[in-house]
Amino acid sequence: MLRFKSLGSGSSGNATLVEASGLVPFRLLIDCGLGLKHLSHRLGQAGLQPQDVHAVFITHEHGDHIGCARALALRYRIPVWMSRGTHAAIGSPDFDGLLHIARDGDAINLGGLQLMPFTVPHDAREPLQLSCTDGASKLGILTDLGHATAHVMAHLEACNALLLECNHDAEMLAQSTYPAFLKKRVGGPYGHLSNTAAAEIAHTVKNPGLRHVVAAHLSVQNNRPTLAQAMLAEALSCAEGDIVVAGPDNGCGWLQA
Numbered sequence: 001m002l003r004f005k006s007l008g009s010g011s012s013g014n015a016t017l018v019e020a021s022g023l024v025p026f027r028l029l030i031d032c033g034l035g036l037k038h039l040s041h042r043l044g045q046a047g048l049q050p051q052d053v054h055a056v057f058i059t060h061e062h063g064d065h066i067g068c069a070r071a072l073a074l075r076y077r078i079p080v081w082m083s084r085g086t087h088a089a090i091g092s093p094d095f096d097g098l099l100h101i102a103r104d105g106d107a108i109n110l111g112g113l114q115l116m117p118f119t120v121p122h123d124a125r126e127p128l129q130l131s132c133t134d135g136a137s138k139l140g141i142l143t144d145l146g147h148a149t150a151h152v153m154a155h156l157e158a159c160n161a162l163l164l165e166c167n168h169d170a171e172m173l174a175q176s177t178y179p180a181f182l183k184k185r186v187g188g189p190y191g192h193l194s195n196t197a198a199a200e201i202a203h204t205v206k207n208p209g210l211r212h213v214v215a216a217h218l219s220v221q222n223n224r225p226t227l228a229q230a231m232l233a234e235a236l237s238c239a240e241g242d243i244v245v246a247g248p249d250n251g252c253g254w255l256q257a
């Protein structure tokens with residue numbers, strides 16, 4: 001069984017646990033955008049300790065994703081995957097042999113999990129998002145991108161679950177107190193997905209095997225959980241209550257992919 005749980009989502013910090021159960025469960029942490037103390041605390045709330053994480057995948061160098069990745073890796077000897085561009089963007093620090101380079105389209109096989117990283121349009125050096133499968137079901141992780149490309153959509157085909165960025169409501173962003181350059185960046189083709197863009201993606205990904213779509217990376221200032229839920233529910237022809245929202249502080253509960 002493949003299950004996942006957000007430990008927190010949004011510009012204050014992102015971290016998502018993915019677990020492939022087997023005789024020995026394998027746990028992947030996608031992004032570490034929290035301090036080590038906070039991350040340990042949230043793992044503790046899930047009944048886990050940092051040493052229960054077997055591998056870390058970092059999507060890109062923005063602080064809300066990279067956070068304590070190096071400290072976590074070095075302290076607990078956990079291997080870390082990231083793109084060469086992401087590693088360069090953080091100053092190419094030494095990971096004491098724990099760093100592995102992830103590349104668009106190159107599968108990574110880890111303890112019963114297969115990760116497939118893919119390039120997304122976002123204002124980072126070499127950002128990657130990914131899908132994860134245990135051979136039976138497939139989870140798509142898609143945050144931090146300005147728009148959906150054909151390449152992105154091809155990688156999300158036949159997903160059973162999708163953690164999907166719903167960053168902002170376009171109207172709220174336009175009306176917000178953000179300075180003009182920031183509005184342009186967030187709403188631009190290398191920024192973040194609006195609820196409308198996310199709904200279009202959800203509609204395209206929709207298939208009979210799709211069990212969960214989780215709204216993630218919501219802006220506190222420029223979005224509301226109910227707006228994201230309404231947009232996704234309409235796109236998926238489901239009830240608004242069926243759309244789980246991953247919040248900034250508590251993420252969401254375990255969901256089966």
Ligand SMILES: [Zn+2]
Nearest residue numbers: 011062064144
């Ligand atoms: Zn982010």
Ligand SMILES: [Zn+2]
Nearest residue numbers: 060062122144
């Ligand atoms: Zn980002």
